[in-house]
Amino acid sequence: MFSSLLLNDLARIEASRLGFNPQTQPVIDIPLLPGIDQSYLGSEFIQTAFSHPVQWGVEPLFADWFVPSFEQYPQGIQSAVCIPLVQRPTGLHVLLTRRAGHLLSHAGQVCFPGGRIEAADHNAVQAALRETHEEVGIAPHYIQPLGEQPIFITNSRYAMRPVVGLLKQGFAINPDPAEVAQVFEVPLSVLMNPHYHRLHRLPTKEGNERYYFSISWEEYFIWGATAAVIRNFYHHLAAAAQQLGR
DSSP states (O other): OOHHHHHHHHHHHHHHHSSTTTTOOOOEEEOOOOOOOOSSSSSEEEHHHHOOOOOOOOOGGGGGEESSSGSSTTTTEEEEEEEEEEETTTTEEEEEEOOTTTTTTSSTTTEEEEEEOOOSSSHHHHHHHHHHHHHHHHOOGGGEEEEEEOEOOOOTTTTEEEEEEEEEEOOOOOOOOOEEEEEEEHHHHTTOOOGGEEEEEEEEEEEEEEEEEEEEEEEEEETTTHHHHHHHHHHHHHHHHHHOOO
């Protein structure tokens, strides 16, 4: 586990390279959406949410940043990330990584394991599992893919397909220090609670404004594309709970 001093150092590096501190930008008041009952945050219901039709919409504030297929954003760099769900005695947790501080892009940021879809990858699912193995050492046969989420278009023109996967017992973590500084877990109940979701406004030099979500938990600050994908996952599960729950 990283010390608080090292985490603060990574935050300063990130702010320096970005030209702003994402943790200190103004927070905008938005309507608080309802939470999801714990009974709908288990692996069985999440499998049901992906295996049955659910009518739901992406995060409306970023509706233009999500597309259902790579064909709808052909200029994007096709990529995939894994949202690994870990069964713990207290419920499901989500495995996340903190990128190494020496990387040229997104240094020190919290991310899902993932990367570009290579020519040898048959699809986004295979790419997400391969990248998870390369970054954190979890072999693909320990990941049970449950479903895919809409593609998120990042500011760096990556077209990022999230793949939700359930980790099977016996998996081992062996992170690649060239890419990953830390691997940690956050309770799914925290990430799916809109009370923790904050929307920030970032003024730009051009006089425009950018917006991004963030989630803070313990010493971790999750923001940008990762937070947007989490917010979208919330919308899916909230709709599934309403339509499929009993």
